[in-house]
Amino acid sequence: MTAPPSPEHGEFLALLTPDEVTALCGSGRKRRWERGTTVMTEGDTSDWVLLLTSGRVKVSSHTASGTEVVLAIRGPGALLGEMSFISGEPRSGTITALEPIEGVVVRDFSGFLQAHGRVAVLLLQLVVGRLRDSDRKRVEYGAFDTTGRVATRLVELAERFGEPTNGGVRVALPLSQDELAGWTGASREAVSKALRTLRDRGLIETGRRRVVIYDLEGLRKRAR
Numbered sequence: 253m254t255a256p257p258s259p260e261h262g263e264f265l266a267l268l269t270p271d272e273v274t275a276l277c278g279s280g281r282k283r284r285w286e287r288g289t290t291v292m293t294e295g296d297t298s299d300w301v302l303l304l305t306s307g308r309v310k311v312s313s314h315t316a317s318g319t320e321v322v323l324a325i326r327g328p329g330a331l332l333g334e335m336s337f338i339s340g341e342p343r344s345g346t347i348t349a350l351e352p353i354e355g356v357v358v359r360d361f362s363g364f365l366q367a368h369g370r371v372a373v374l375l376l377q378l379v380v381g382r383l384r385d386s387d388r389k390r391v392e393y394g395a396f397d398t399t400g401r402v403a404t405r406l407v408e409l410a411e412r413f414g415e416p417t418n419g420g421v422r423v424a425l426p427l428s429q430d431e432l433a434g435w436t437g438a439s440r441e442a443v444s445k446a447l448r449t450l451r452d453r454g455l456i457e458t459g460r461r462r463v464v465i466y467d468l469e470g471l472r473k474r475a476r
């Protein structure tokens with residue numbers, strides 16, 4: 253059995269009662285993946301779900317020409333693989349460990365849901381939340397310039413994974429600039445220019461795989 257992890261705010265696990273967490277963790281098997289390994293592959297026909305208990309993953313999809321588009325970064329407490337479980341369709345994206353991760357693989361999620369009907373409703377909420385998120389992103393793509401979109405992604409990372417530091421919020425960035433570009437829906441060059449603009453305004457400082465946000469409110473304003 254797995255010790256209950258501390259979920260990221262807003263993630264699936266945070267919505268469960270302690271009894272539900274115990275039952276869910278008890279119904280699966282704990283597994284570890286090393287950094288860079290593939291956890292689920294786009295197009296695969298498996299339907300197990302993974303409750304991520306530690307570490308962060310990248311969800312991405314590949315275009316026909318092979319370009320990677322990052323769809324999301326998920327952290328502790330996330331439920332992954334629920335889309336194929338619900339629809340029976342192939343995996344909608346590839347999940348890659350951005351750092352060493354641990355999770356509980358649940359093969360009989362349906363059995364768990366039958367015994368815990370309330371969680372099925374939570375699952376619906378989760379999927380609706382995802383729909384809202386993609387609507388928001390569509391509006392964002394139409395209305396924001398690249399700097400605004402990069403600012404939005406940085407605010408999201410800061411709110412979910414940021415740690416307070418001297419006068420700012422530090423985010424250990426698990427993404428390369430190419431991946432950040434794929435997540436932003438812009439070219440690497442455009443993202444680099446946007447980061448420079450935000451740096452020149454004193455809103456952020458960037459380093460190797462890290463960003464320090466000095467003015468989160470200012471960044472939020474730029475993101476709007």
Ligand SMILES: Nc1ncnc2c1ncn2[C@@H]1O[C@@H]2COP(=O)(O)O[C@H]2[C@H]1O
Nearest residue numbers: 311323324332333334335336343344345
């Ligand atoms: N836009 C997204 N945001 C967050 N998670 C996603 C997104 N798209 C796919 N996923 C997750 O990635 C998983 C890939 O396999 P599934 O399609 O079974 O279930 C998917 C979701 O758990």
